[in-house]
Amino acid sequence: MGRWEPDARGRLGRAALELYLDPGYEQTTVADIAARAGVTERTFFRHFADKREVLFAGSAAFQETVLDAIAAQPDGSTAFAVAAAGMDAAAAFIAGNPDPTFARRRAAVIAANASLQERELLKLATVASASATALTARGFEPEEAAIAAEAAMAAFRLAFERWIASDGGLDLRELLAEGVARFRSLA
Known part of the structure; x- marks a missing residue:
């Protein structure tokens, strides 16, 4: 992880949606979303209970x-x-x-x-x-x-x-x- 960037929740949401579209929802892991957003998995779980919740937040x-x-x-x-x-x-x-x-x-x-x-x-x-x-x-x-x-x-x-x-x-x-x-x- 590099320098801290604001709006982790927003970045996670955008990253998840991008990944859910390609390669697909089933193929995407929380680790993939966190990496794309530039945060840790722990940060993901501070904002969302699971990868499905990104879509229903x-x-x-x-x-x-x-x-x-x-x-x-x-x-x-x-x-x-x-x-x-x-x-x-x-x-x-x-x-x-x-x-x-x-x-x-x-x-x-x-x-x-x-x-x-x-x-x-x-x-x-x-x-x-x-x-x-x-x-x-x-x-x-x-x-x-x-x-x-x-x-x-x-x-x-x-x-x-x-x-x-x-x-x-x-x-x-x-x-x-x-x-x-x-x-x-x-x-």
């Missing part, structure tokens, strides 16, 4: 963003409108990443690995469940809250998939708004 902030947006919605809105506002905040969260390619590269890594796909689905299900709980806390009936949260999450997932496929040519929040409108027309 933002999950808590993502969920908090959604729940904060749900809490901030005015009274009188429908459960679906409130849940959709949470997903719009999630889309803004993703679009606001300083690295505009991060979400697409992360999605490519996840798409190439079944266990990561499972973890991503679990993360999204957890956010939908937390959203339903937040909607219930706002006074919506539990079943209505669950349906609204799941529908808003489905609209988000579909918009995200279209956005990833567009390779930057489309706006995630606009795609989400279109998806939300489609869900409303189906109801």
Whole structure:
């Protein structure tokens, strides 16, 4: 290791993503990531529990963003409108990443690995469940809250998939708004 450099966590994240894309997630070790980032394995484990956590480190902030947006919605809105506002905040969260390619590269890594796909689905299900709980806390009936949260999450997932496929040519929040409108027309 050479001279100390700042932002070890950021360097670890960038190094991991580069290596997960080539040579691949399964082929990459924590030692590889640490070496690429110019830190020790011990430093890696100060920032991440394992190599999978590099991809999911933002999950808590993502969920908090959604729940904060749900809490901030005015009274009188429908459960679906409130849940959709949470997903719009999630889309803004993703679009606001300083690295505009991060979400697409992360999605490519996840798409190439079944266990990561499972973890991503679990993360999204957890956010939908937390959203339903937040909607219930706002006074919506539990079943209505669950349906609204799941529908808003489905609209988000579909918009995200279209956005990833567009390779930057489309706006995630606009795609989400279109998806939300489609869900409303189906109801």
